[in-house]
Amino acid sequence: xxxxxxxxxxxxxxxxxxxxxxxxxxxxxxxxxxxxxxxxxxxxxxxxxxxxxxxxxxxxxxxxxxxxxxxxxxxxxxxxxxxxxxxxxxxxxxxxxxxxxxxxxxxxxxxxxxxxxxxxxxxxxxxxxxxxxxxxxxxxxxxxxxxxxxxxxxxxxxxxxxxxxxxxxxxxxxxxx
Numbered sequence: 001x002x003x004x005x006x007x008x009x010x011x012x013x014x015x016x017x018x019x020x021x022x023x024x025x026x027x028x029x030x031x032x033x034x035x036x037x038x039x040x041x042x043x044x045x046x047x048x049x050x051x052x053x054x055x056x057x058x059x060x061x062x063x064x065x066x067x068x069x070x071x072x073x074x075x076x077x078x079x080x081x082x083x084x085x086x087x088x089x090x091x092x093x094x095x096x097x098x099x100x101x102x103x104x105x106x107x108x109x110x111x112x113x114x115x116x117x118x119x120x121x122x123x124x125x126x127x128x129x130x131x132x133x134x135x136x137x138x139x140x141x142x143x144x145x146x147x148x149x150x151x152x153x154x155x156x157x158x159x160x161x162x163x164x165x166x167x168x169x170x171x172x173x174x175x176x177x
Contacts, residue, residue, distance in 0.1 A: 002044040009075050009090040011066030018051045018072060018092070018100040027101040038108045046111070050103035053114040054096070059162040065089050082159040099156040106150065 007015040019027075021043055028035045035043065055073055062078035064070040074096055079087040087093050106113050127134055 001041060002048055004044055004047060007072040007074065007092060009092055011064060011070040011075055013066065013069045013071060015071045016051060017047050018054060018074075019047060019097050019104075021047065023097065024101050024104055027098065028105070033105065035105070035108065043104070043108055046104045046107035047100070049107045049112065049114065050100050053103055053107075054100055054157075057114075058157065060160050061162050062160075076160075079160055087160075093160065095156040096160065099153045102150060102152050102156070 004017040004020060005012065005015050006017045006020045021040055024043060024047060025035070027033075038046070051072065055071070058073070060073045060076060060079070062076035064073065065075045065077060074087075074092045075090050076087070077089050079093075081087060081093065081095070103114060
């Protein structure tokens with residue numbers, strides 16, 4: 001059983017979640033997103049995986065208030081929102097929490113979707129059926145290319161990302177996360 005330890009704005013060293021189950025349920029309810037097919041345990045596990053993904057996949061502007069001891073990227077010093085307003089050093093931006101909810105929905109539907117295991121030797125490069133042969137372009141060369149594209153995550157997080165924190169290069173108008 002997963003126990004959520006939610007970052008509360010103090011820069012916790014033991015946090016494993018960005019949002020609580022109650023926050024996720026309110027977020028989904030307010031937007032008409034049905035999560036009734038998932039148990040609370042499944043959602044808690046998805047929240048932890050989504051939180052870990054948002055920790056590992058991006059580099060954020062500013063600095064953590066509790067330096068390396070802090071397990072979640074927020075709260076931070078020296079961060080502004082999309083309109084240039086400062087994010088307070090004890091604040092967890094709602095955009096960041098919403099991004100966690102969106103990734104949680106993907107993780108609930110398909111556990112570990114945001115952390116795919118890709119074996120290069122399993123990638124189909126060509127196939128033949130009788131005399132017909134098809135060779136595929138190697139469009140995906142990085143394992144991160146196999147992650148779902150979540151434009152909503154880009155839309156929510158871009159104000160907080162360091163210029164070196166854009167994962168896997170920009171792909172069109174969406175960050176491949």
